[in-house]
Amino acid sequence: MKKTLEKKSSVSVLSGGVGGAKLVLGLSHLLEPDDFVVIANTGDDFRHLGLKICPDIDTLIYTLANLVDEERGWGLKNETWNFLKSLKRIGGEDWFNLGDSDLAIHIERTRRLAAGETLSVITKDLLTSVGVKYTVLPMTDSTVSTIVETLDGPLAFQHYFVRDRCLPSVRSFHFDGIEKATPNPLIIKQLKNNAYSSVLIAPSNPFVSIDPILSVPTLKKSLLSVKGPRVAVSPIIGGKAIKGPAAKMMNELGVPVNALSIANHYRGFIDGIIIDEIDKDLSTEIEDTGAQVLVTNTVMNSLKDKISLANECMKFIGSFGDQR
Amino acid sequence: MKKTLEKKSSVSVLSGGVGGAKLVLGLSHLLEPDDFVVIANTGDDFRHLGLKICPDIDTLIYTLANLVDEERGWGLKNETWNFLKSLKRIGGEDWFNLGDSDLAIHIERTRRLAAGETLSVITKDLLTSVGVKYTVLPMTDSTVSTIVETLDGPLAFQHYFVRDRCLPSVRSFHFDGIEKATPNPLIIKQLKNNAYSSVLIAPSNPFVSIDPILSVPTLKKSLLSVKGPRVAVSPIIGGKAIKGPAAKMMNELGVPVNALSIANHYRGFIDGIIIDEIDKDLSTEIEDTGAQVLVTNTVMNSLKDKISLANECMKFIGSFGDQR
Numbered sequence: 001m002k003k004t005l006e007k008k009s010s011v012s013v014l015s016g017g018v019g020g021a022k023l024v025l026g027l028s029h030l031l032e033p034d035d036f037v038v039i040a041n042t043g044d045d046f047r048h049l050g051l052k053i054c055p056d057i058d059t060l061i062y063t064l065a066n067l068v069d070e071e072r073g074w075g076l077k078n079e080t081w082n083f084l085k086s087l088k089r090i091g092g093e094d095w096f097n098l099g100d101s102d103l104a105i106h107i108e109r110t111r112r113l114a115a116g117e118t119l120s121v122i123t124k125d126l127l128t129s130v131g132v133k134y135t136v137l138p139m140t141d142s143t144v145s146t147i148v149e150t151l152d153g154p155l156a157f158q159h160y161f162v163r164d165r166c167l168p169s170v171r172s173f174h175f176d177g178i179e180k181a182t183p184n185p186l187i188i189k190q191l192k193n194n195a196y197s198s199v200l201i202a203p204s205n206p207f208v209s210i211d212p213i214l215s216v217p218t219l220k221k222s223l224l225s226v227k228g229p230r231v232a233v234s235p236i237i238g239g240k241a242i243k244g245p246a247a248k249m250m251n252e253l254g255v256p257v258n259a260l261s262i263a264n265h266y267r268g269f270i271d272g273i274i275i276d277e278i279d280k281d282l283s284t285e286i287e288d289t290g291a292q293v294l295v296t297n298t299v300m301n302s303l304k305d306k307i308s309l310a311n312e313c314m315k316f317i318g319s320f321g322d323q324r
Numbered sequence: 325m326k327k328t329l330e331k332k333s334s335v336s337v338l339s340g341g342v343g344g345a346k347l348v349l350g351l352s353h354l355l356e357p358d359d360f361v362v363i364a365n366t367g368d369d370f371r372h373l374g375l376k377i378c379p380d381i382d383t384l385i386y387t388l389a390n391l392v393d394e395e396r397g398w399g400l401k402n403e404t405w406n407f408l409k410s411l412k413r414i415g416g417e418d419w420f421n422l423g424d425s426d427l428a429i430h431i432e433r434t435r436r437l438a439a440g441e442t443l444s445v446i447t448k449d450l451l452t453s454v455g456v457k458y459t460v461l462p463m464t465d466s467t468v469s470t471i472v473e474t475l476d477g478p479l480a481f482q483h484y485f486v487r488d489r490c491l492p493s494v495r496s497f498h499f500d501g502i503e504k505a506t507p508n509p510l511i512i513k514q515l516k517n518n519a520y521s522s523v524l525i526a527p528s529n530p531f532v533s534i535d536p537i538l539s540v541p542t543l544k545k546s547l548l549s550v551k552g553p554r555v556a557v558s559p560i561i562g563g564k565a566i567k568g569p570a571a572k573m574m575n576e577l578g579v580p581v582n583a584l585s586i587a588n589h590y591r592g593f594i595d596g597i598i599i600d601e602i603d604k605d606l607s608t609e610i611e612d613t614g615a616q617v618l619v620t621n622t623v624m625n626s627l628k629d630k631i632s633l634a635n636e637c638m639k640f641i642g643s644f645g646d647q648r
Contacts, residue, residue, distance in 0.1 A: 050438055082406075083407070083428055085425065086400070086424075086425035086428035089453065090428055091432075101406040101407060103424075104407055107374065108411065126414055129414040130413065
């Protein structure tokens with residue numbers, strides 16, 4: 001019976017980088033490796049200096065391995081930056097932060113991709129190599145590139161995000177290559193086998209972290225076929241995003257910067273949404289969108305916060321019972 | 325008249341890595357950028373972790389820019405090694421020493437080669453970027469790979485040299501790709517224009533540093549057409565090599581480990597050889613090979629030593645006058 005119960009609350013977590021990784025870390029302290037799988041955004045991935053860089057996957061790996069620099073939320077702790085200094089000296093492009101230790105993952109992955117291995121296999125091996133038993137599946141092994149359409153013209157995501165520090169005003173997004181992308185076959189296989197019965201959207205940027213995942217052909221449909229509930233955690237808390245440009249983007253897109261807009265964004269896909277206590281007054285309006293609401297603390301500063309929110313997520317998912 | 329005189333003593337220096345770079349540094353303290361050109365061995369170059377690495381060119385660049393780690397003779401001073409530690413953690417190949425700062429040159433060069441630029445152009449830009457006005461010309465822009473035939477089988481040079489620490493016993497060498505290699509067109513152009521009237525073989529390994537250069541089709545012939553003398557500095561001093569496996573190789577090849585063997589190795593190509601004071605008793609025998617001999621201190625520990633040997637080389641070259 002225990003196994004059935006576990007399977008009942010098993011979950012596919014859709015995640016981008018820093019915010020999502022925090023919740024995923026919380027989940028890893030509550031659940032066994034078989035209990036959840038992370039479906040990671042790869043729209044942020046890009047080639048830089050000839051290296052294939054997968055920022056969200058790396059943040060997930062480093063976070064799960066307790067190697068992440070907690071203050072920044074990305075990259076490795078105790079990092080050094082001598083490569084970048086040296087690159088600058090010889091006139092190279094130094095706007096993207098590549099730490100000395102961090103380079104290993106980029107160089108090794110680039111080498112293996114060039115040898116014909118898939119991002120999925122490489123990601124699995126990287127997780128194993130740093131002692132992580134949890135599963136992170138790239139949304140696709142195809143190349144998909146998030147393009148931010150701005151008033152200054154189209155920008156590849158990392159150029160918008162890092163080089164231009166999110167300053168250009170956003171009009172829309174598109175995911176280059178998405179039409180031809182095939183979902184990671186492991187994800188589809190697991191969803192078909194009902195290996196993970198529910199879906200949890202981490203508090204990641206809806207436009208550039210979650211939408212790319214949901215835009216991979218057939219993937220959304222597969223996620224809509226799970227037996228259990230689909231719930232999201234709002235990345236907007238009291239009108240702000242904890243990290244990243246989500247709030248700024250919503251503002252520029254003319255969408256009210258609040259959890260209601262997040263619920264509307266995922267309308268028709270989610271059965272429930274977790275919002276912060278500061279936003280509890282929005283509950284009724286959000287429920288009118290068709291999503292059940294759980295109000296709790298969603299700010300994840302300490303590890304305790306992360307585990308606590310993860311626990312709330314799992315309880316919320318469990319609360320739907322057989323009603324779907 | 326000064327210009328004519330300068331041109332008369334201008335020199336093409338054939339060089340490998342550490343030992344050659346020391347003499348080249350000495351020359352740079354004596355001569356103007358137009359007075360000499362370094363023709364660098366690229367047989368040691370290889371692809372490692374997807375990166376194109378040119379050890380001899382890098383040693384020359386770092387040495388001329390006063391960035392080299394003087395104790396090691398290669399790589400950058402104040403180097404850190406966090407990339408390698410991190411690479412080891414994720415199970416990557418960590419036998420080749422790639423420092424954090426050093427990585428910049430490999431990544432930037434690999435990127436530019438992939439974009440279709442030549443090694444010659446990239447090398448020139450790298451020298452300029454670190455403030456070096458002297459010229460280092462790769463012997464070829466083609467790919468040539470030195471293979472060491474050992475009793476354990478054939479080994480790519482860096483595998484023999486670094487990974488296996490020169491332990492396997494050497495039988496012969498060959499330079500993969502040499503038949504199809506074309507000499508760096510700038511070298512041929514300059515030799516045709518008599519831009520450099522003499523040739524100086526630096527105290528580099530004759531088998532794996534100088535022979536690859538002399539084996540590039542037509543290059544030796546072009547070097548034989550210069551108006552001035554061709555002289556070598558013996559890398560063997562008192563039966564030993566200052567650095568590297570030259571002495572061990574000679575031993576395994578059944579060649580007496582002394583400066584006479586070096587003179588014999590270059591017989592027919594050189595007009596003179598510079599040997600160390602410790603080897604002065606070999607002078608008569610060496611002169612019997614047809615090469616004039618200059619005896620001087622050839623050990624280059626201090627910068628003063630390097631300049632002093634460079635000065636001896638230029639004086640020796642000048643001493644041939646119009647006799648050729």
